[in-house]
Amino acid sequence: xxxxxxxxxxPELTRDDLSRYSRHLILPEVGVEGQRKLxxxxxxxxxxxxxGSPLALYLAAAGVGTLGLVDFDVVDASNLQRQIIHxxxxxxxxxxxxxxxxxxxxxxxxxxxxxxxLLSSANALDILKDYDVVADGTDNFPTRYLVNxxxxxxxxxxxxxxxxxxxxxxSVFATKDGPCYRCLYPEPxxxxxxxxxxxxxxxxxxxxxxxxxxxxxxxKLILGIGEPLIGRLLLVxxxxxxxxxxxxxxxxECPVCxxxxxxxxxxxxQQFCGLEAASExxxxxxxxxxxxxxxxxxxxxxxxxxxxxxxxxxxxxxxIANIGGKxxxxxxxxxxxxxxxRNQEIIVxxxxxxxxxxxxxxxxxxxxxxxxxxxxxxxxxSDEVDPRVPKY
Amino acid sequence: xxxxxxxPLRTFTAGKDAVEVNAATIAAAxxxxxxxxxxLRKHLFTSEGKVRAFVNIYLNDEDVRYLPAKExxxxxxxxxxxxxxxxxxxxxxx
Numbered sequence: 151x152x153x154x155x156x157x158x159x160x161p162e163l164t165r166d167d168l169s170r171y172s173r174h175l176i177l178p179e180v181g182v183e184g185q186r187k188l189x190x191x192x193x194x195x196x197x198x199x200x201x202g203s204p205l206a207l208y209l210a211a212a213g214v215g216t217l218g219l220v221d222f223d224v225v226d227a228s229n230l231q232r233q234i235i236h237x238x239x240x241x242x243x244x245x246x247x248x249x250x251x252x253x254x255x256x257x258x259x260x261x262x263x264x265x266x267x268l269l270s271s272a273n274a275l276d277i278l279k280d281y282d283v284v285a286d287g288t289d290n291f292p293t294r295y296l297v298n299x300x301x302x303x304x305x306x307x308x309x310x311x312x313x314x315x316x317x318x319x320x321s322v323f324a325t326k327d328g329p330c331y332r333c334l335y336p337e338p339x340x341x342x343x344x345x346x347x348x349x350x351x352x353x354x355x356x357x358x359x360x361x362x363x364x365x366x367x368x369x370k371l372i373l374g375i376g377e378p379l380i381g382r383l384l385l386v387x388x389x390x391x392x393x394x395x396x397x398x399x400x401x402x403e404c405p406v407c408x409x410x411x412x413x414x415x416x417x418x419x420q421q422f423c424g425l426e427a428a429s430e431x432x433x434x435x436x437x438x439x440x441x442x443x444x445x446x447x448x449x450x451x452x453x454x455x456x457x458x459x460x461x462x463x464x465x466x467x468x469x470i471a472n473i474g475g476k477x478x479x480x481x482x483x484x485x486x487x488x489x490x491x492r493n494q495e496i497i498v499x500x501x502x503x504x505x506x507x508x509x510x511x512x513x514x515x516x517x518x519x520x521x522x523x524x525x526x527x528x529x530x531x532s533d534e535v536d537p538r539v540p541k542y
Numbered sequence: 543x544x545x546x547x548x549x550p551l552r553t554f555t556a557g558k559d560a561v562e563v564n565a566a567t568i569a570a571a572x573x574x575x576x577x578x579x580x581x582l583r584k585h586l587f588t589s590e591g592k593v594r595a596f597v598n599i600y601l602n603d604e605d606v607r608y609l610p611a612k613e614x615x616x617x618x619x620x621x622x623x624x625x626x627x628x629x630x631x632x633x634x635x636x
Contacts, residue, residue: 312628316549317548319626334598335596337596338596383626394603399608481553
Protein backbone atom coordinates (compact mmCIF):
# COMPACT_ATOMS: atom_id res chain seq x y z
CA UNK A 151 0.00 0.00 0.00
CA UNK A 152 1.41 3.36 -0.90
CA UNK A 153 1.16 6.09 1.64
CA UNK A 154 2.68 9.42 2.35
CA UNK A 155 4.93 9.39 5.39
CA UNK A 156 3.14 11.00 8.31
CA UNK A 157 4.22 11.70 11.88
CA UNK A 158 3.86 8.79 14.31
CA UNK A 159 1.87 10.89 16.78
CA UNK A 160 -1.45 11.71 15.18
CA PRO A 161 -3.34 14.73 16.53
CA GLU A 162 -6.56 14.17 18.47
CA LEU A 163 -9.88 15.17 16.94
CA THR A 164 -11.79 17.97 18.68
CA ARG A 165 -15.57 17.96 19.27
CA ASP A 166 -15.92 20.25 16.26
CA ASP A 167 -13.90 17.83 14.15
CA LEU A 168 -16.11 14.92 15.22
CA SER A 169 -19.26 16.71 14.14
CA ARG A 170 -17.78 18.25 10.98
CA TYR A 171 -16.26 15.03 9.70
CA SER A 172 -19.00 12.65 10.81
CA ARG A 173 -19.58 11.45 7.25
CA HIS A 174 -15.90 10.51 7.03
CA LEU A 175 -15.86 8.92 10.45
CA ILE A 176 -18.65 6.50 9.63
CA LEU A 177 -16.88 5.35 6.45
CA PRO A 178 -14.86 2.20 7.22
CA GLU A 179 -12.14 3.39 4.82
CA VAL A 180 -11.60 6.57 6.83
CA GLY A 181 -12.80 6.33 10.42
CA VAL A 182 -11.33 8.26 13.34
CA GLU A 183 -7.82 7.10 12.61
CA GLY A 184 -8.07 8.16 8.96
CA GLN A 185 -9.41 11.56 9.92
CA ARG A 186 -6.50 11.96 12.34
CA LYS A 187 -4.11 11.14 9.48
CA LEU A 188 -5.76 13.84 7.37
CA UNK A 189 -5.42 16.29 10.22
CA UNK A 190 -1.71 15.50 10.53
CA UNK A 191 -1.14 15.78 6.80
CA UNK A 192 0.57 18.66 5.05
CA UNK A 193 -0.22 19.09 1.35
CA UNK A 194 1.39 21.63 -0.97
CA UNK A 195 -0.79 23.00 -3.77
CA UNK A 196 1.44 24.41 -6.46
CA UNK A 197 -0.82 26.89 -8.19
CA UNK A 198 -4.19 28.26 -7.04
CA UNK A 199 -5.73 28.59 -10.48
CA UNK A 200 -7.86 26.23 -12.49
CA UNK A 201 -6.60 23.00 -11.00
CA GLY A 202 -5.62 24.48 -7.65
CA SER A 203 -9.09 25.91 -6.95
CA PRO A 204 -11.10 22.69 -6.61
CA LEU A 205 -8.05 20.85 -5.32
CA ALA A 206 -7.47 23.17 -2.39
CA LEU A 207 -11.17 23.52 -1.58
CA TYR A 208 -11.76 19.79 -1.39
CA LEU A 209 -8.61 19.15 0.62
CA ALA A 210 -9.73 21.84 3.07
CA ALA A 211 -13.19 20.30 3.21
CA ALA A 212 -11.71 16.85 3.84
CA GLY A 213 -9.89 18.04 6.92
CA VAL A 214 -6.30 18.14 5.71
CA GLY A 215 -4.48 19.87 8.55
CA THR A 216 -2.07 22.09 6.63
CA LEU A 217 -2.33 23.40 3.09
CA GLY A 218 0.61 25.17 1.54
CA LEU A 219 -0.22 27.39 -1.42
CA VAL A 220 2.26 28.57 -4.02
CA ASP A 221 1.15 31.31 -6.41
CA PHE A 222 2.51 34.75 -7.25
CA ASP A 223 -0.27 35.70 -9.63
CA VAL A 224 -3.13 38.16 -9.33
CA VAL A 225 -6.81 37.42 -10.07
CA ASP A 226 -7.89 38.44 -13.57
CA ALA A 227 -11.45 38.51 -14.93
CA SER A 228 -10.65 35.80 -17.48
CA ASN A 229 -9.72 33.46 -14.59
CA LEU A 230 -13.27 33.42 -13.21
CA GLN A 231 -14.58 31.16 -15.96
CA ARG A 232 -12.86 28.29 -14.12
CA GLN A 233 -10.87 29.36 -11.06
CA ILE A 234 -13.77 29.02 -8.70
CA ILE A 235 -11.89 29.68 -5.49
CA HIS A 236 -11.73 33.33 -6.54
CA UNK A 237 -14.64 35.72 -6.95
CA UNK A 238 -15.42 38.88 -8.91
CA UNK A 239 -14.60 41.04 -5.90
CA UNK A 240 -11.08 39.54 -5.92
CA UNK A 241 -10.11 40.84 -9.36
CA UNK A 242 -6.76 42.55 -9.00
CA UNK A 243 -6.06 40.84 -5.69
CA UNK A 244 -3.28 38.33 -5.06
CA UNK A 245 -4.55 34.80 -5.67
CA UNK A 246 -2.88 33.63 -2.47
CA UNK A 247 -4.89 36.04 -0.34
CA UNK A 248 -8.13 35.32 -2.15
CA UNK A 249 -7.61 31.56 -1.83
CA UNK A 250 -6.67 31.72 1.83
CA UNK A 251 -9.82 33.69 2.62
CA UNK A 252 -12.15 31.18 0.95
CA UNK A 253 -10.35 28.17 2.42
CA UNK A 254 -10.54 29.53 5.95
CA UNK A 255 -14.18 30.46 5.49
CA UNK A 256 -14.84 26.83 4.58
CA UNK A 257 -12.62 25.44 7.32
CA UNK A 258 -11.39 27.85 10.01
CA UNK A 259 -9.26 25.13 11.60
CA UNK A 260 -7.18 24.81 8.44
CA UNK A 261 -3.59 25.93 8.69
CA UNK A 262 -2.79 27.84 5.48
CA UNK A 263 0.84 28.51 4.60
CA UNK A 264 1.24 31.05 1.80
CA UNK A 265 4.35 30.89 -0.37
CA UNK A 266 4.25 34.17 -2.23
CA UNK A 267 6.98 33.37 -4.66
CA LEU A 268 7.84 31.98 -8.04
CA LEU A 269 8.87 28.39 -7.46
CA SER A 270 12.41 28.01 -8.74
CA SER A 271 15.46 25.78 -8.47
CA ALA A 272 16.71 28.12 -5.76
CA ASN A 273 13.75 27.60 -3.41
CA ALA A 274 11.85 24.46 -4.47
CA LEU A 275 13.64 21.95 -2.25
CA ASP A 276 13.34 24.26 0.72
CA ILE A 277 9.62 24.83 0.21
CA LEU A 278 8.65 21.25 -0.64
CA LYS A 279 10.59 19.56 2.14
CA ASP A 280 8.03 20.36 4.86
CA TYR A 281 5.11 18.71 3.07
CA ASP A 282 3.92 15.11 2.78
CA VAL A 283 2.22 15.28 -0.60
CA VAL A 284 2.57 17.74 -3.47
CA ALA A 285 -0.28 18.50 -5.87
CA ASP A 286 0.96 20.11 -9.06
CA GLY A 287 -1.57 22.44 -10.64
CA THR A 288 0.78 24.66 -12.60
CA ASP A 289 0.40 26.07 -16.04
CA ASN A 290 3.79 25.72 -17.69
CA PHE A 291 6.33 23.06 -18.58
CA PRO A 292 9.39 24.36 -16.73
CA THR A 293 7.53 24.25 -13.40
CA ARG A 294 6.16 20.78 -14.16
CA TYR A 295 9.68 19.47 -14.52
CA LEU A 296 10.92 21.44 -11.54
CA VAL A 297 8.19 20.08 -9.26
CA ASN A 298 8.74 16.56 -10.54
CA UNK A 299 12.46 16.60 -9.98
CA UNK A 300 12.11 18.19 -6.54
CA UNK A 301 9.53 15.55 -5.54
CA UNK A 302 11.78 12.70 -6.65
CA UNK A 303 14.84 14.16 -4.93
CA UNK A 304 12.87 14.69 -1.69
CA UNK A 305 10.78 11.51 -1.87
CA UNK A 306 7.42 13.31 -1.95
CA UNK A 307 4.58 11.85 -4.05
CA UNK A 308 3.18 14.19 -6.69
CA UNK A 309 -0.58 14.11 -7.41
CA UNK A 310 -0.34 15.28 -11.00
CA UNK A 311 -3.05 16.76 -13.18
CA UNK A 312 -2.93 18.69 -16.41
CA UNK A 313 -5.45 19.97 -18.91
CA UNK A 314 -5.83 21.28 -22.42
CA UNK A 315 -9.08 22.50 -23.95
CA UNK A 316 -11.36 19.64 -22.99
CA UNK A 317 -8.85 16.86 -22.32
CA UNK A 318 -7.13 16.10 -19.07
CA UNK A 319 -4.46 13.82 -17.68
CA UNK A 320 -4.00 12.64 -14.11
CA SER A 321 -1.52 10.38 -12.38
CA VAL A 322 0.59 10.02 -9.26
CA PHE A 323 4.29 10.49 -9.87
CA ALA A 324 7.44 10.27 -7.81
CA THR A 325 6.55 7.47 -5.44
CA LYS A 326 9.42 5.19 -4.53
CA ASP A 327 8.54 2.32 -6.86
CA GLY A 328 6.47 4.23 -9.38
CA PRO A 329 7.36 6.34 -12.40
CA CYS A 330 8.01 10.06 -12.38
CA TYR A 331 6.96 12.69 -14.91
CA ARG A 332 10.23 12.32 -16.77
CA CYS A 333 9.63 8.58 -17.21
CA LEU A 334 6.66 9.57 -19.31
CA TYR A 335 8.05 12.71 -20.91
CA PRO A 336 11.87 12.76 -20.82
CA GLU A 337 11.92 16.05 -22.70
CA PRO A 338 9.61 19.03 -22.87
CA UNK A 339 8.10 20.12 -26.18
CA UNK A 340 9.86 23.01 -27.91
CA UNK A 341 8.27 26.31 -26.89
CA UNK A 342 5.27 27.20 -28.99
CA UNK A 343 4.52 23.67 -30.16
CA UNK A 344 1.82 23.05 -27.53
CA UNK A 345 -0.59 25.98 -27.19
CA UNK A 346 -1.59 27.37 -23.80
CA UNK A 347 -5.10 28.00 -22.45
CA UNK A 348 -4.84 31.63 -23.52
CA UNK A 349 -4.17 30.53 -27.09
CA UNK A 350 -6.13 27.28 -27.23
CA UNK A 351 -8.93 28.01 -24.79
CA UNK A 352 -10.18 25.63 -22.11
CA UNK A 353 -13.59 24.33 -21.13
CA UNK A 354 -14.11 25.93 -17.72
CA UNK A 355 -15.29 22.76 -16.03
CA UNK A 356 -12.28 20.74 -17.07
CA UNK A 357 -9.84 21.74 -14.33
CA UNK A 358 -12.72 21.11 -11.94
CA UNK A 359 -12.86 17.44 -13.01
CA UNK A 360 -9.12 16.94 -12.97
CA UNK A 361 -8.44 19.02 -9.84
CA UNK A 362 -10.84 16.91 -7.80
CA UNK A 363 -9.17 13.76 -9.14
CA UNK A 364 -5.89 15.17 -7.84
CA UNK A 365 -7.47 15.89 -4.46
CA UNK A 366 -8.84 12.34 -4.39
CA UNK A 367 -5.41 10.89 -5.07
CA UNK A 368 -3.79 13.08 -2.41
CA UNK A 369 -6.36 11.89 0.16
CA LYS A 370 -5.86 8.25 -0.83
CA LEU A 371 -2.11 8.61 -0.42
CA ILE A 372 -2.55 10.15 3.02
CA LEU A 373 -5.01 7.52 4.18
CA GLY A 374 -3.28 4.60 2.47
CA ILE A 375 -6.53 3.37 0.90
CA GLY A 376 -7.76 2.35 -2.53
CA GLU A 377 -5.53 2.13 -5.58
CA PRO A 378 -3.74 5.37 -6.36
CA LEU A 379 -2.93 6.26 -9.96
CA ILE A 380 0.65 5.07 -9.56
CA GLY A 381 1.90 3.68 -12.85
CA ARG A 382 -1.39 4.68 -14.47
CA LEU A 383 -2.17 7.64 -16.70
CA LEU A 384 -5.82 8.58 -16.57
CA LEU A 385 -6.97 10.34 -19.74
CA VAL A 386 -10.21 12.27 -19.67
CA UNK A 387 -12.06 13.50 -22.76
CA UNK A 388 -14.78 15.75 -21.36
CA UNK A 389 -16.56 16.21 -24.68
CA UNK A 390 -17.06 12.50 -25.12
CA UNK A 391 -17.07 11.88 -21.37
CA UNK A 392 -14.67 9.03 -21.93
CA UNK A 393 -12.14 7.93 -19.36
CA UNK A 394 -9.22 5.83 -20.53
CA UNK A 395 -6.25 4.47 -18.75
CA UNK A 396 -2.75 3.85 -20.04
CA UNK A 397 0.04 1.95 -18.32
CA UNK A 398 2.97 4.02 -17.14
CA UNK A 399 6.23 2.32 -16.41
CA UNK A 400 9.11 3.46 -14.30
CA UNK A 401 11.95 3.97 -16.73
CA UNK A 402 15.09 2.28 -15.36
CA GLU A 403 17.11 4.79 -17.39
CA CYS A 404 15.20 7.81 -16.15
CA PRO A 405 17.75 10.55 -15.41
CA VAL A 406 15.97 11.51 -12.20
CA CYS A 407 14.37 8.39 -10.71
CA UNK A 408 16.14 5.57 -12.55
CA UNK A 409 18.72 3.17 -11.19
CA UNK A 410 21.62 5.46 -12.15
CA UNK A 411 20.24 8.99 -11.91
CA UNK A 412 22.24 11.72 -13.62
CA UNK A 413 20.07 14.58 -12.33
CA UNK A 414 20.87 14.89 -8.63
CA UNK A 415 20.33 18.63 -8.31
CA UNK A 416 17.67 20.95 -9.62
CA UNK A 417 18.63 22.48 -12.96
CA UNK A 418 17.75 25.56 -15.00
CA UNK A 419 14.27 24.54 -16.16
CA GLN A 420 13.69 27.59 -18.34
CA GLN A 421 16.75 26.62 -20.32
CA PHE A 422 15.70 22.96 -20.31
CA CYS A 423 12.42 23.98 -21.91
CA GLY A 424 14.17 26.21 -24.43
CA LEU A 425 12.76 29.42 -23.04
CA GLU A 426 14.64 32.67 -22.66
CA ALA A 427 15.27 33.86 -19.14
CA ALA A 428 12.85 36.62 -18.14
CA SER A 429 14.56 39.99 -18.37
CA GLU A 430 13.53 43.46 -17.22
CA UNK A 431 14.02 45.38 -20.47
CA UNK A 432 11.80 44.42 -23.39
CA UNK A 433 13.88 42.98 -26.19
CA UNK A 434 13.76 44.98 -29.37
CA UNK A 435 14.87 42.08 -31.54
CA UNK A 436 13.98 38.47 -30.87
CA UNK A 437 15.33 35.59 -32.95
CA UNK A 438 16.17 38.07 -35.69
CA UNK A 439 12.69 39.64 -35.75
CA UNK A 440 12.37 43.32 -34.79
CA UNK A 441 9.71 43.88 -32.13
CA UNK A 442 7.29 46.76 -32.62
CA UNK A 443 5.51 48.20 -29.61
CA UNK A 444 1.80 48.96 -29.89
CA UNK A 445 2.48 52.61 -29.10
CA UNK A 446 4.91 52.83 -32.02
CA UNK A 447 2.39 51.14 -34.30
CA UNK A 448 -0.24 53.71 -33.30
CA UNK A 449 2.22 56.51 -34.03
CA UNK A 450 2.88 55.14 -37.50
CA UNK A 451 -0.82 54.65 -38.27
CA UNK A 452 -1.55 58.22 -37.15
CA UNK A 453 1.29 59.46 -39.36
CA UNK A 454 -0.59 58.02 -42.33
CA UNK A 455 1.81 55.16 -43.11
CA UNK A 456 0.45 52.45 -45.38
CA UNK A 457 1.01 49.36 -43.27
CA UNK A 458 0.45 45.64 -43.92
CA UNK A 459 -0.76 44.18 -40.64
CA UNK A 460 -1.04 40.40 -40.84
CA UNK A 461 -3.42 39.03 -38.19
CA UNK A 462 -2.69 35.32 -37.64
CA UNK A 463 -5.45 34.52 -35.15
CA UNK A 464 -8.57 32.42 -35.72
CA UNK A 465 -11.74 33.86 -37.33
CA UNK A 466 -13.72 33.74 -34.08
CA UNK A 467 -11.02 35.82 -32.37
CA UNK A 468 -11.12 38.36 -35.19
CA UNK A 469 -14.87 38.64 -34.65
CA ILE A 470 -14.38 39.45 -30.95
CA ALA A 471 -11.74 42.11 -31.52
CA ASN A 472 -9.44 43.25 -34.30
CA ILE A 473 -7.37 46.23 -35.37
CA GLY A 474 -8.18 45.93 -39.06
CA GLY A 475 -5.34 43.58 -39.99
CA LYS A 476 -5.56 41.09 -42.86
CA UNK A 477 -6.71 37.81 -41.31
CA UNK A 478 -4.81 34.67 -42.31
CA UNK A 479 -5.02 32.11 -39.45
CA UNK A 480 -1.59 30.78 -38.52
CA UNK A 481 -2.09 27.30 -39.94
CA UNK A 482 -3.16 28.73 -43.32
CA UNK A 483 -0.16 31.01 -43.75
CA UNK A 484 1.98 28.46 -45.65
CA UNK A 485 -0.70 27.83 -48.31
CA UNK A 486 -1.80 31.46 -48.55
CA UNK A 487 1.65 32.98 -48.55
CA UNK A 488 0.96 34.44 -52.03
CA UNK A 489 -1.44 36.91 -50.38
CA UNK A 490 1.36 38.42 -48.31
CA UNK A 491 3.26 41.13 -50.17
CA ARG A 492 6.98 40.47 -50.17
CA ASN A 493 7.79 44.08 -50.97
CA GLN A 494 6.17 45.63 -47.92
CA GLU A 495 7.07 45.57 -44.27
CA ILE A 496 4.85 42.88 -42.79
CA ILE A 497 3.74 43.56 -39.22
CA VAL A 498 2.56 40.26 -37.79
CA UNK A 499 -0.04 40.43 -35.02
CA UNK A 500 -1.91 37.97 -32.82
CA UNK A 501 -3.51 38.01 -29.37
CA UNK A 502 -0.46 38.51 -27.21
CA UNK A 503 2.58 38.20 -29.45
CA UNK A 504 3.43 34.49 -29.27
CA UNK A 505 1.89 33.13 -32.45
CA UNK A 506 2.80 36.25 -34.39
CA UNK A 507 6.46 35.85 -33.39
CA UNK A 508 6.50 32.29 -34.75
CA UNK A 509 4.82 33.29 -38.01
CA UNK A 510 7.20 36.24 -38.35
CA UNK A 511 10.13 33.82 -38.01
CA UNK A 512 8.52 31.53 -40.59
CA UNK A 513 8.12 34.42 -43.05
CA UNK A 514 11.72 35.48 -42.53
CA UNK A 515 12.87 31.91 -43.20
CA UNK A 516 10.71 31.97 -46.34
CA UNK A 517 12.72 34.91 -47.63
CA UNK A 518 10.65 37.91 -46.60
CA UNK A 519 13.15 40.76 -46.15
CA UNK A 520 11.09 42.99 -43.90
CA UNK A 521 9.10 41.34 -41.08
CA UNK A 522 8.20 42.78 -37.69
CA UNK A 523 6.39 41.31 -34.69
CA UNK A 524 3.79 43.34 -32.80
CA UNK A 525 4.97 42.75 -29.24
CA UNK A 526 2.12 42.10 -26.82
CA UNK A 527 -0.44 41.70 -29.60
CA UNK A 528 -4.00 42.97 -29.47
CA UNK A 529 -4.05 42.64 -25.68
CA UNK A 530 -1.27 45.21 -25.41
CA UNK A 531 -3.16 47.41 -27.92
CA SER A 532 -6.19 47.28 -25.69
CA ASP A 533 -4.13 48.00 -22.55
CA GLU A 534 -1.98 50.80 -23.92
CA VAL A 535 -3.62 52.32 -26.99
CA ASP A 536 -7.39 51.77 -27.17
CA PRO A 537 -9.25 50.31 -24.18
CA ARG A 538 -12.41 50.10 -26.29
CA VAL A 539 -10.90 47.07 -28.01
CA PRO A 540 -12.27 44.11 -26.02
CA LYS A 541 -9.88 41.79 -24.25
CA TYR A 542 -10.65 38.10 -24.25
CA UNK B 543 -6.88 0.08 -37.14
CA UNK B 544 -7.70 3.31 -35.39
CA UNK B 545 -5.15 5.95 -34.45
CA UNK B 546 -6.43 8.38 -31.81
CA UNK B 547 -5.29 11.95 -32.41
CA UNK B 548 -4.89 14.17 -29.34
CA UNK B 549 -6.44 17.63 -29.29
CA PRO B 550 -3.24 19.65 -29.82
CA LEU B 551 -2.52 17.75 -33.05
CA ARG B 552 -6.00 17.85 -34.53
CA THR B 553 -5.28 21.07 -36.43
CA PHE B 554 -3.00 18.94 -38.60
CA THR B 555 -5.59 16.24 -39.29
CA ALA B 556 -8.34 18.60 -40.42
CA GLY B 557 -9.95 18.32 -37.00
CA LYS B 558 -10.26 14.53 -36.95
CA ASP B 559 -9.88 12.88 -33.54
CA ALA B 560 -9.38 9.41 -35.01
CA VAL B 561 -7.85 8.22 -38.26
CA GLU B 562 -8.28 4.75 -39.76
CA VAL B 563 -5.22 3.13 -41.29
CA ASN B 564 -4.47 -0.25 -42.80
CA ALA B 565 -1.03 -1.33 -41.67
CA ALA B 566 0.85 -4.38 -40.44
CA THR B 567 3.13 -2.77 -37.86
CA ILE B 568 3.13 0.29 -35.62
CA ALA B 569 5.82 1.97 -37.73
CA ALA B 570 3.83 1.36 -40.91
CA ALA B 571 0.68 2.73 -39.29
CA UNK B 572 2.46 5.95 -38.27
CA UNK B 573 3.97 6.26 -41.74
CA UNK B 574 0.55 5.94 -43.32
CA UNK B 575 -0.75 8.59 -40.93
CA UNK B 576 1.97 11.10 -41.77
CA UNK B 577 1.64 10.44 -45.50
CA UNK B 578 -2.07 11.25 -45.23
CA UNK B 579 -1.40 14.27 -42.98
CA UNK B 580 2.10 15.54 -43.78
CA UNK B 581 1.95 18.48 -41.35
CA LEU B 582 1.90 15.92 -38.54
CA ARG B 583 5.31 14.61 -39.39
CA LYS B 584 7.40 17.33 -37.76
CA HIS B 585 5.29 17.20 -34.61
CA LEU B 586 5.67 13.46 -34.25
CA PHE B 587 9.12 12.78 -35.62
CA THR B 588 12.56 14.34 -35.46
CA SER B 589 14.44 14.97 -38.67
CA GLU B 590 16.13 11.60 -38.14
CA GLY B 591 12.78 9.86 -38.13
CA LYS B 592 12.65 9.05 -34.42
CA VAL B 593 9.51 9.65 -32.38
CA ARG B 594 9.90 12.91 -30.46
CA ALA B 595 10.59 12.60 -26.77
CA PHE B 596 7.58 14.64 -25.62
CA VAL B 597 5.17 12.42 -27.55
CA ASN B 598 4.21 8.96 -26.40
CA ILE B 599 2.73 6.32 -28.63
CA TYR B 600 0.58 3.64 -27.03
CA LEU B 601 -0.54 0.37 -28.58
CA ASN B 602 -3.83 -0.20 -26.78
CA ASP B 603 -2.76 0.65 -23.21
CA GLU B 604 0.96 -0.15 -23.49
CA ASP B 605 3.73 2.34 -24.19
CA VAL B 606 5.43 1.34 -27.44
CA ARG B 607 8.86 2.06 -25.93
CA TYR B 608 8.40 -0.92 -23.62
CA LEU B 609 7.22 -3.42 -26.20
CA PRO B 610 9.93 -5.95 -27.10
CA ALA B 611 9.72 -5.11 -30.81
CA LYS B 612 8.90 -1.42 -30.23
CA GLU B 613 7.71 0.21 -33.47
CA UNK B 614 8.20 -3.02 -35.37
CA UNK B 615 5.45 -4.67 -33.33
CA UNK B 616 2.77 -6.25 -35.49
CA UNK B 617 -0.74 -4.91 -35.15
CA UNK B 618 -4.19 -6.26 -35.89
CA UNK B 619 -7.28 -4.35 -37.06
CA UNK B 620 -8.75 -4.50 -33.56
CA UNK B 621 -5.77 -2.71 -32.02
CA UNK B 622 -5.63 1.01 -31.44
CA UNK B 623 -2.76 3.46 -31.38
CA UNK B 624 -2.92 6.53 -29.18
CA UNK B 625 -0.69 9.56 -29.48
CA UNK B 626 -0.24 11.17 -26.06
CA UNK B 627 1.57 14.50 -26.02
CA UNK B 628 2.57 16.37 -22.91
CA UNK B 629 0.13 19.13 -21.97
CA UNK B 630 0.43 21.75 -19.30
CA UNK B 631 -2.55 24.08 -19.78
CA UNK B 632 -2.23 27.66 -18.71
CA UNK B 633 0.49 30.09 -19.38
CA UNK B 634 1.82 31.10 -22.75
CA UNK B 635 5.34 30.22 -23.62
CA UNK B 636 7.39 32.61 -25.73
